[in-house]
Amino acid sequence: MKDKFIKAQQEKLTLGAIDRRQFMTSAIAAGIAIPTALSLASDAIAATPKKGGKFRMGLGHGSTTDTLDSGTSENHFTLVNGYTFGNHLTEINNEGKLVGELAETFESDDGKTWVFNLRKGVEFHNGKTMTSEDVLASYEHHMGEKSTSAAKGSLSPVRSIKADGKYKVIMELDSPDTDFPYIVSDYHISIRPAGDMTSGVGTGGYIVQSFEPGVKSVLKRNPNYWKEGAAHFDEVELLSIVDPNARQTALISGEIDAMDRVDLKTINLMKRNPNINIMQATGTAHYTFPMRLNVDPFGDYDLRMALKWAVDRQELVDKILLGYGAVGNDIPIGTANYFHNSDLPQREFDADKAAFHYKKSGHSGKIQLSAADAAFAGAVDAAQLMANSAKKAGIDIEVIREPNDGYWSNVWNNDAKGWCACYWGGRPAETMMFSAAYVAESKWNDTMWKTTDSAVKFNQLVKEARKELDESKKRDILYECQRLIYDDGGLLCPLFNSYVSANSKKIAHGKIAANWDSDGAKCVERWWFA
Amino acid sequence: MHPVVKTVLERLGLGLATLFFVSIIIFSAIEMLPGDFGQAILGQAALPETVAAFRQELGLDKPAYIRYFDWALGAIQGDLGTSFSGRNASGADRSAEVVDKIAPRLWNTLFLASMAALIAVPLSLILGILTALYRNSFFDRSVNTATLTTISFPEFFVAYILILFFASLNQIFPSLANVDPDTNFGERIYRTALPAFTLTLVIVAHMMRMTRAAIINLLASPYIQMAKLSGASQTEIILKHALPNAWAPIATVIAFNLAYLVVGVVVVEVVFVYPGVGQLMVDAVRTRDIPVVQGCALIFAVTYILLNLIADIIGIVTNPRLLHPK
Numbered sequence: 001m002k003d004k005f006i007k008a009q010q011e012k013l014t015l016g017a018i019d020r021r022q023f024m025t026s027a028i029a030a031g032i033a034i035p036t037a038l039s040l041a042s043d044a045i046a047a048t049p050k051k052g053g054k055f056r057m058g059l060g061h062g063s064t065t066d067t068l069d070s071g072t073s074e075n076h077f078t079l080v081n082g083y084t085f086g087n088h089l090t091e092i093n094n095e096g097k098l099v100g101e102l103a104e105t106f107e108s109d110d111g112k113t114w115v116f117n118l119r120k121g122v123e124f125h126n127g128k129t130m131t132s133e134d135v136l137a138s139y140e141h142h143m144g145e146k147s148t149s150a151a152k153g154s155l156s157p158v159r160s161i162k163a164d165g166k167y168k169v170i171m172e173l174d175s176p177d178t179d180f181p182y183i184v185s186d187y188h189i190s191i192r193p194a195g196d197m198t199s200g201v202g203t204g205g206y207i208v209q210s211f212e213p214g215v216k217s218v219l220k221r222n223p224n225y226w227k228e229g230a231a232h233f234d235e236v237e238l239l240s241i242v243d244p245n246a247r248q249t250a251l252i253s254g255e256i257d258a259m260d261r262v263d264l265k266t267i268n269l270m271k272r273n274p275n276i277n278i279m280q281a282t283g284t285a286h287y288t289f290p291m292r293l294n295v296d297p298f299g300d301y302d303l304r305m306a307l308k309w310a311v312d313r314q315e316l317v318d319k320i321l322l323g324y325g326a327v328g329n330d331i332p333i334g335t336a337n338y339f340h341n342s343d344l345p346q347r348e349f350d351a352d353k354a355a356f357h358y359k360k361s362g363h364s365g366k367i368q369l370s371a372a373d374a375a376f377a378g379a380v381d382a383a384q385l386m387a388n389s390a391k392k393a394g395i396d397i398e399v400i401r402e403p404n405d406g407y408w409s410n411v412w413n414n415d416a417k418g419w420c421a422c423y424w425g426g427r428p429a430e431t432m433m434f435s436a437a438y439v440a441e442s443k444w445n446d447t448m449w450k451t452t453d454s455a456v457k458f459n460q461l462v463k464e465a466r467k468e469l470d471e472s473k474k475r476d477i478l479y480e481c482q483r484l485i486y487d488d489g490g491l492l493c494p495l496f497n498s499y500v501s502a503n504s505k506k507i508a509h510g511k512i513a514a515n516w517d518s519d520g521a522k523c524v525e526r527w528w529f530a
Numbered sequence: 531m532h533p534v535v536k537t538v539l540e541r542l543g544l545g546l547a548t549l550f551f552v553s554i555i556i557f558s559a560i561e562m563l564p565g566d567f568g569q570a571i572l573g574q575a576a577l578p579e580t581v582a583a584f585r586q587e588l589g590l591d592k593p594a595y596i597r598y599f600d601w602a603l604g605a606i607q608g609d610l611g612t613s614f615s616g617r618n619a620s621g622a623d624r625s626a627e628v629v630d631k632i633a634p635r636l637w638n639t640l641f642l643a644s645m646a647a648l649i650a651v652p653l654s655l656i657l658g659i660l661t662a663l664y665r666n667s668f669f670d671r672s673v674n675t676a677t678l679t680t681i682s683f684p685e686f687f688v689a690y691i692l693i694l695f696f697a698s699l700n701q702i703f704p705s706l707a708n709v710d711p712d713t714n715f716g717e718r719i720y721r722t723a724l725p726a727f728t729l730t731l732v733i734v735a736h737m738m739r740m741t742r743a744a745i746i747n748l749l750a751s752p753y754i755q756m757a758k759l760s761g762a763s764q765t766e767i768i769l770k771h772a773l774p775n776a777w778a779p780i781a782t783v784i785a786f787n788l789a790y791l792v793v794g795v796v797v798v799e800v801v802f803v804y805p806g807v808g809q810l811m812v813d814a815v816r817t818r819d820i821p822v823v824q825g826c827a828l829i830f831a832v833t834y835i836l837l838n839l840i841a842d843i844i845g846i847v848t849n850p851r852l853l854h855p856k
Contacts, residue, residue: 064631064813064822065614148580148587212710214813215805239708243800245690249705250803253697256706443578 049508053529055233058247059518060261062240064214068200070190071142071149076260076517077240079187081217084236084524085125086190086202087227089116089135089169090181092428092520094513096336098182101227102130102191102203103169111176111467116184118167122226124193125207132163137194139171151188153443154432176467178474179429187521205231205525214240219524232528251276251502258503258527260518264322267500275505282326282498283336283514284426284433287376289369289386290446291490295418297363298490301452306357307367310390312349313494319385320378324500328493331482332424332433335496336514339430339475341482354393366398368419374407375421376497383421386494413446422446423497428515430478434462438485447490454488506530534846541842545835552831553605557598560820560827567614567818588614601824610825614818628825632807634711636829639806642722643791646729651784654734658741658780663768665746677735689728689801696724707802725802729795733787740783744776778845785841793830 062077070082091101100106103116122130139161142149157180160172173180183189193201200208205227206219219236239256241247244263250256252273262270262278271278291298291307298304313327326335329347333340371383380401387397402411402420411417427433435442440450440459449455461481468474485491499517508530513520519527567584585591604611610628657677661670680688697705703723713721745768748754757771796808807826814822 063817064810065817065819146583148583150580152580210710212805214809215710216708239706239803241706241803243803246705246801246803249693249698253701253705255704 049229049232049528050530051232051528052234054235054237055258055507055524055527055529056237056239056256057518057524058239058241058250058256058259060242060244060247060259062214062242066213067198068208068211069198070188070192071147071151071197073188074150076521077217077238079516079521080518080524081211081238082187082190083204083520083522084206084217084219084238085200085204085208086192087122087204088186088189088191089184091185091522092182092513092515094511094520094522094526096338096428096513096515098185098428101185102135103184106181108178108180111178111180111469112173114171114173114180115164116169116171118169119226120167122203123224124203125201125222126193126196128193130191130193130203131166132169133166134194135169135191136161136163138189138191138197141192141197142189149188151186154183154186154435155189175463177431178466178469179431182427182429182432185428206236216240227525230525233524236524238524248502251504254504257507258501258518258523260499260501262500262502264324264500267322267324270502276502277505277507279501279503279512280324280498281512281514281517282334282496283516284334284428285497285499286328286332286334286424286426286493287320287379287382287495287497288328288332288422288424289383289419289492289494290413290422291419291492292415292417292446292448293450293452293490294448295415297361297367298418300361300363301488302357302361303363303367304488304490304492306354306361306393306395307390308347308492309350309354309357310393310395311386311492311494312389313347315349315385315389316382316494320382321495321497324498326496326498328495330486330489330491330493332426332438332485332491332493333430333482334426337426337428337430337433339478341479341486343479344483344486349389351393354390354395358393358395366396368398368400368417370400370402370411370417370420372402372404372407372411372421374402374404375412376423379421382495413444425516430481431462431466434458434481438462438489438491449485449488449490452488454484458484458489537846538843541839545839548835549831552835553602553828554598556824556827556831557594557601560823561594563815563818567820601821605825605828610828611821613822614820628821631822632810632825632829635805635807635810638709638804639792639795639808641718642725642729642795642804642806643788645719645722645726646733646791647788649726650730650733650787651737653730654737655741655780657734658738659745659768659773661738662742662745662749662772663764665742674739677738680731681733681735684797685728685732686797686801688731689724689798692724692728693801705802707804709805722804725795725798725804728798728802729791733790737780737783737787741776741780744779745772748772748775774848777848781841781844781848782838785837789834789837792833 057080059077059080061075063075066075066078070086073079073082087102089101089103090098090106093099102119102122104119106114106116108114116135118130118132118135124130139155139158141147142151143155143158157173157175157177158171159174162170164170190202200211203226205222205225207222209218209220211217217238219238221231221234225231241250241259244261247259248263248266248270251259267278270276291304293299308330317323317325317327327346329344331341331344335342369383369386371379373379380399383399387399390397411420412422424437427436437444437446438449438458439445439462440455458481461477461484465474465477465481468477499514501518506529507527509519509523509527513522567588567590589597601611608629610632613626613628613631657673661673664670693705696703704721705724707721707725709718709721749767749772754767754771757767762771793808795806796812798804799806799809807829811823811826814826
């Protein structure tokens with residue numbers, strides 16, 4: 001009871017509804033010792049966002065081919081930049097929950113027809129008021145026959161999109177999908193004014209002042225920003241600093257206030273610096289080794305099972321992620337996902353089980369595993385470690401070091417290579433992750449798990465899950481989907497990697513989102529100077 | 531025709547022929563790069579239809595020789611084509627001209643190169659002459675040891691050491707050399723100080739030791755002995771008699787190092803986050819932005835050929851035997 005009262009008072013103090021003195025009085029009245037009350041008060045005040053300052057951030061991505069067109073956005077620099085100047089119909093908040101953004105509310109009776117009620121009085125940076133016309137134009141940008149947008153695939157289930165008045169958009173899907181509102185939060189599908197999809201005019205908290213691809217983006221606070229309690233900095237400078245050492249030096253010498261992707265090899269040195277905070281978020285991102293069922297010998301159930309048991313996952317977490325991550329359980333759904341199946345026993349290294357299945361598969365000779373650090377940092381080392389542990393079970397894995405160049409076109413998702421290293425950023429909704437890489441019709445189905453009995457059942461279940469509006473029924477279906485991948489799928493997923501970033505202690509923030517690096521890639525509008 | 535003019539014209543003609551062959555090599559090398567722009571830009575998300583739409587739009591479906599002549603004819607007229615990035619079939623075309631993309635970066639690179647050259651060339655000439663003058667002394671040995679030490683380390687190591695002492699432990703210079711077109715001249719010099727020092731440390735040894743060797747080599751020749759016998763001082767002998775004859779090898783080495791400053795400083799650019807042309811080219815290769823790669827490679831080739839041409843001409847012009855033929 002007391003805790004609840006103090007918490008409520010703290011919240012009021014954070015929001016400025018009461019002042020420090022009033023808080024102290026009520027805390028002491030509730031029987032709390034003065035030093036404790038004082039520290040409670042300062043905790044709450046530190047959590048109160050303050051306006052102002054110039055925020056400089058160093059990002060480990062960025063290339064001269066970057067643009068302000070969200071359709072070609074493909075790296076973390078364009079992602080953060082895009083979320084800084086643009087908004088979407090929905091967003092995933094820092095608790096991992098889906099909420100409306102430019103769509104104030106959204107609803108569907110059957111999961112097939114979705115109605116998005118747009119927020120009124122939202123202005124673009126060029127002064128134009130946002131209406132359904134702009135939403136339509138923005139979606140058409142990603143959907144047409146000739147569209148080169150990377151979101152074309154995820155919007156392909158949309159059969160028609162139309163406006164109903166100025167503030168209502170109705171989308172009709174080919175088949176029901178109760179997770180569709182997650183898709184529209186995707187960073188590619190930014191809402192821009194009709195007729196201008198590429199010049200970086202959006203509705204976001206910051207206005208682009210100058211953008212030099214591969215170098216930097218300079219932004220200024222949008223004085224008319226509609227979102228309350230967001231966009232606290234006056235000015236923002238996003239710098240592309242690809243070299244991790246340069247990024248870390250810049251943070252240590254105070255030339256930037258925050259950075260993403262800390263080099264884990266030197267993280268202990270960074271930790272010693274008294275002015276720097278290290279942040280870690282384990283979300284949906286994971287490292288995988290997909291086995292293609294249509295390439296010999298991976299079509300064999302026992303061989304796949306043998307390899308799944310032959311990996312020492314904890315060793316990979318310790319040596320490849322240096323502890324910054326979690327073991328994977330051969331499902332593409334992480335603990336950060338709402339319907340993560342925690343009933344499945346965690347797979348560990350078991351030489352006996354691996355040897356048993358290997359013997360049963362009847363395979364002999366080398367099994368080739370292709371890897372390059374283009375897949376993820378340390379992929380080649382991870383493959384070597386896997387080969388080592390598999391040897392203990394009598395399985396001979398030959399690691400082939402592939403060139404980084406052209407890895408995604410020549411090695412990954414290519415029938416020339418049966419088994420390779422890969423990474424996935426993960427998806428906020430389970431059915432989205434399944435649609436991306438595990439359902440039969442997906443172009444990125446890198447395991448080609450399509451024709452086994454389990455795969456056929458899986459495909460049916462995913463369709464059912466998309467239709468299901470009842471939460472507990474949906475949970476049962478999604479749990480079963482995960483079990484099918486876990487048992488029969490071609491997915492070997494040993495690692496969930498954490499996003500590790502660092503910032504100066506001058507920066508304050510609320511709870512950190514885990515759906516993307518950099519606080520869900522929305523750190524610029526969420527953080528402030530303490 | 532004066533033999534010097536004739537030689538210069540000959541060299542110029544050879545330079546143009548070299549450039550032609552280099553352009554063919556550049557084009558074929560890029561043809562052989564694996565991967566494709568659409569794949570690279572869309573990464574994991576590339577669907578075959580999207581990639582095909584990209585290829586058609588960029589004209590990559592035409593045969594290679596047609597694309598070569600289109601490009602070469604354009605390049606002669608100063609048009610290096612349009613960059614692949616920023617194109618979008620469904621939206622407005624925001625792709626930049628390659629020339630516009632390279633120009634600001636090239637200017638940055640030239641700025642850094644000239645800054646490093648302005649420090650390094652006089653420094654190495656003076657050190658070279660002094661070490662030749664006081665050869666085998668303690669001074670000579672310590673300068674040699676110091677410069678050989680700095681050239682032996684990889685440039686990123688030198689860069690990090692400088693960052694450690696001048697940016698991290700003592701915050702004298704910035705560790706980020708992030709300049710933009712609005713940066714004023716003074717600020718620009720301040721921001722590029724550390725990269726310029728790094729480059730200086732990396733190239734001084736080569737030029738300085740060449741100067742020293744060239745001069746010492748000449749000191750054994752009969753005409754220097756003659757000058758010595760006629761009573762000229764050591765300084766006079768080196769500056770008046772030895773140096774004029776030593777210019778040719780020195781100029782060649784200086785030209786080589788200047789060319790290196792323009793084309794080979796990618797590592798330093800990455801460490802200091804300097805927006806130079808090397809970084810642009812590496813980015814372009816990674817994303818298969820072919821017109822930009824070709825443009826950069828061509829500019830690098832021209833730089834090498836021009837600087838070597840100038841070195842040759844200096845060698846000829848300062849060579850008394852070529853200047854006064856019998």
